[in-house]
Amino acid sequence: MNPYDIYILAIESSCDDTAAAVIHNGHILSNVVASQEVHRQFGGVVPELASRAHQQHIVPVVHQALHRANIDKNQLSAIAFTQGPGLLGSLLVGMSFAKSLALSLEIPLLAVNHMQGHILAHFIKEEGKNPPQFPFLALTISGGHTQIVKVTDYFEMEVIGKTIDDAVGEAFDKSAKILGLPYPGGPLIDKYAQKGNPKRFKFPKPKVNPLDFSFSGLKTSILYFIEKETAENPDFIQDNIHDICAGIQFTIVSYLMDKLKNAVKQTGIKEIAIGGGVSANSGIRKALKEAETKYGWKTHIPKFEYCTDNAAMIAIAGELKFRKGDFASQNVVAVARTDF
Ligand code: KG4
Ligand code: ZN
Numbered sequence: 571m572n573p574y575d576i577y578i579l580a581i582e583s584s585c586d587d588t589a590a591a592v593i594h595n596g597h598i599l600s601n602v603v604a605s606q607e608v609h610r611q612f613g614g615v616v617p618e619l620a621s622r623a624h625q626q627h628i629v630p631v632v633h634q635a636l637h638r639a640n641i642d643k644n645q646l647s648a649i650a651f652t653q654g655p656g657l658l659g660s661l662l663v664g665m666s667f668a669k670s671l672a673l674s675l676e677i678p679l680l681a682v683n684h685m686q687g688h689i690l691a692h693f694i695k696e697e698g699k700n701p702p703q704f705p706f707l708a709l710t711i712s713g714g715h716t717q718i719v720k721v722t723d724y725f726e727m728e729v730i731g732k733t734i735d736d737a738v739g740e741a742f743d744k745s746a747k748i749l750g751l752p753y754p755g756g757p758l759i760d761k762y763a764q765k766g767n768p769k770r771f772k773f774p775k776p777k778v779n780p781l782d783f784s785f786s787g788l789k790t791s792i793l794y795f796i797e798k799e800t801a802e803n804p805d806f807i808q809d810n811i812h813d814i815c816a817g818i819q820f821t822i823v824s825y826l827m828d829k830l831k832n833a834v835k836q837t838g839i840k841e842i843a844i845g846g847g848v849s850a851n852s853g854i855r856k857a858l859k860e861a862e863t864k865y866g867w868k869t870h871i872p873k874f875e876y877c878t879d880n881a882a883m884i885a886i887a888g889e890l891k892f893r894k895g896d897f898a899s900q901n902v903v904a905v906a907r908t909d910f
Contacts, residue, residue, distance in 0.1 A: 574601055576647045577822040579635065579671075581628070582662030584656025584684045585714060586615045587878070588627035592639035593885035595694035597641035601875060601882040604631050606702040613753045615741075620905040621659035628667050635881070643675060647675070647871045650680035650888025652687065653898075654716075654905035661904035669900055680888040681898035683910055684879075689721060690890060691883035702870045704842045707833050711826065712846030712879075713739030713754065716783050721843075724890050727910045730837070731781030731829060738822060739848050740783035745818050747791050747891060749807055759815045760851050766816025772796070774805035780832040783825070792818060823853040827861070835868070843870040847878040 576597065578757040589603040601842045604627040609615045636643060651668035654661055672679040686856075691700045707748065708719040708727075718731035736744070739756055746755020769895040771789050776784040799806040807814065834840055849871060858869040876882055891897070 576889055577645050578648050578680070578888045578892060579632070579643075579646050579809060580650040580682070580881045581617050581632065581664040581668050582652045582684070582687070582879060582881040582884045582887050583624045583628070583660050584652045584654070585660060585879060585881070586620045586623070586664060588624045588631050588664075589879065589881035590632045590635035591881035591885045592641060592808055593694075593889050594639075595890065596693070596886065597729075598694055598882045599639065599641070600633045600635045600637075601880060602631050602879055603875075607873060608732055609678055614627070615657070617657045617659055621663055624663035628663060632667070636886060639821045644808070646675060646677055647684065648672070648678040648680050648888065648897075650682050650884050650891070652684045652884055653681040653902065654908045655684055656906065658904060658906045659783070661867060661906070663910070664816055665902075665904045673900065677777075678897040679900065679902065680891045681902050682884045682887040682891065683908065684884075685715060685717065685719075686727060686910060687828040687883035687887045688712075688723065689719060689727065689843065690724065690845050690887040691845055691880075692870055693724070693871050693890070694872075694876060694886045695880060696873070700784075701751070702841050705837075706841035706843055707830070707837065707839050709826065709842065710846045711738045711844065711848035712736055713756075715745065715846060716744065718784075718829060719784070719841070725894075725910075729813055729909055731779075731783065731833060731878055733785065734778055736785040736789070738783065738785060741788055741822060742818075742848065744789045748789070748793050748796055749811065749814065755838045756848060756851070760853065762815035762853060763814050763819040764890060766812030766814070768816040768820035770813045771810075771816060771817035775825045775828070777803055781836070788821065794796055823851070823857050826854060827857050829862075831865070834865070840865070840867045842867050843873060845877055849877045850874055860888060893902050
């Protein structure tokens with residue numbers, strides 16, 4: 571086998587998705603995700619249930635990833651896994667599985683930071699797609715994280731802004747819960763917002779440091795607004811769902827864009843890449859595209875399946891680590907909280 575011909579199996583289990591993917595020289599051969607429906611009835615992820623579900627899913631998910639990639643496990647060059655950040659019990663399932671498989675196949679182990687994975691997903695090779703040029707700014711927005719990261723090389727990243735309370739996905743989900751929408755409510759707010767008037771109901775944007783985010787105040791102001799309006803008209807939500815969702819989405823998207831503008835001003839970098847589940851939002855996608863003509867930015871939005879939690883992003887990060895010779899030992903431990 572050509573020494574540069576690399577096959578890596580990657581495992582991601584940091585939150586409530588059990589995922590496995592196979593990459594070959596930058597190209598994704600398979601990308602399998604098993605989501606956990608069990609949390610829906612609780613309106614959020616229950617850590618103990620998440621680790622149990624990972625245990626049930628991991629063997630079939632890995633099996634399917636190898637099968638879809640049409641390769642045998644003996645062809646693998648290394649195993650990559652998510653080391654953190656995430657829920658410790660969930661991380662342990664993926665890490666233990668990766669360690670055992672690497673040990674039995676006598677191949678190296680690659681420990682990947684989940685947040686770096688979200689950013690490095692932009693380097694998965696795809697037809698007609700150019701990766702971001704260094705240096706660039708990455709906006710990672712999901713149910714678990716909200717960060718602006720200055721990326722100067724594959725593994726040279728600096729968090730220059732982050733949320734001081736809730737993540738942006740949580741802001742969407744908690745606002746949706748106030749409106750009586752099921753979890754996760756972000757995609758539903760997006761759906762209703764598309765037919766609504768974003769200017770009819772206005773919500774305040776929290777004031778924090780220019781590059782940081784805060785979303786807990788927004789949730790409170792939506793709660794008070796809804797309580798006041800439904801006291802007068804019990805059908806207020808039902809009658810105005812499109813305009814309420816459009817107002818919430820407009821506030822969140824323009825807040826994210828304000829922060830990006832501040833980051834561009836401070837760093838002089840106009841190349842922007844986004845990632846995380848909230849990058850599926852139609853409002854942020856549109857705002858970023860508009861910013862290309864309005865402010866001369868170059869923006870990068872990954873394929874949806876590489877935005878939400880997935881193992882393809884862990885696979886590309888693993889491959890880049892493999893090429894650097896940055897391997898992990900069998901003594902490596904999972905970490906729940908970590909920057910880079
Ligand atoms: O990256 P992800 O799948 O999981 C993590 O949280 O790590 O992100 C899930 C988050 C949820 O909060 C969900 O409501 C939000 O992404 N989301 C959206 C949209 N699609 C997913 N939020 C707003 N608009 C969307 N279209
Ligand atoms: Zn994530």
